[in-house]
Amino acid sequence: MATDCLPEGLKINPDAEALFLRSTLVTRAFENTCCVIFVNAGGKAEDGYCGLSQVAMPLIGAVKGSFDGPEEGMRVVEIDMEVLEIAERNYKVREDLAKEDWHYGYSHES
Numbered sequence: 001m002a003t004d005c006l007p008e009g010l011k012i013n014p015d016a017e018a019l020f021l022r023s024t025l026v027t028r029a030f031e032n033t034c035c036v037i038f039v040n041a042g043g044k045a046e047d048g049y050c051g052l053s054q055v056a057m058p059l060i061g062a063v064k065g066s067f068d069g070p071e072e073g074m075r076v077v078e079i080d081m082e083v084l085e086i087a088e089r090n091y092k093v094r095e096d097l098a099k100e101d102w103h104y105g106y107s108h109e110s
Contacts (some may be wrong), residue, residue: 001017001048001049001050002045002049003019003048004017005017005018007044010073017050020050021038021050022062024034025038026056026058029056029058029085032093033084033091034058034084035056035057035079035081035084036055036056037054037055038052038054038055040053042070042071042072043072045069047061051071052066052067053067054066054067055077055079057085058084059083063077063078064077064078064101075103
C-alpha cells in the first residue's frame with residue numbers, strides 16, 4: 001500500500017513507497033543481472049493502492065508497458081534477453097559469484 005510508510009516518512013515524501021518500489025526493483029535487476037517481474041495490487045490511489053506492477057531489467061529499468069501507477073489491468077510486455085547477456089558481460093555478477101573467496105557479509109580479521 002502507498003501508505004505503508006510511517007507518517008513521519010510520508011511527511012518527508014508522500015510518494016516514498018512508490019520510490020521504494022521503483023528503486024528496489026531496478027536495483028535487484030542490476031545486482032542480479034536478471035529480469036524482475038513484479039505484480040502488485042492495483043486500485044484507486046485514494047484507497048492507498050500504488051500498483052506499479054512492472055518488468056524491470058538492468059540497463060533499461062522498467063520496460064515499456066509496465067504500469068506507472070495504481071491502475072488495474074493486465075499487460076503483455078516484450079523483453080530482449082540479449083540485454084541480460086550484455087549486462088552480465090558488463091557487471092560480471094556470475095563471474096564474481098563463482099570466485100571461491102566471494103561471499104556476502106562482513107569480513108572479520110583475526
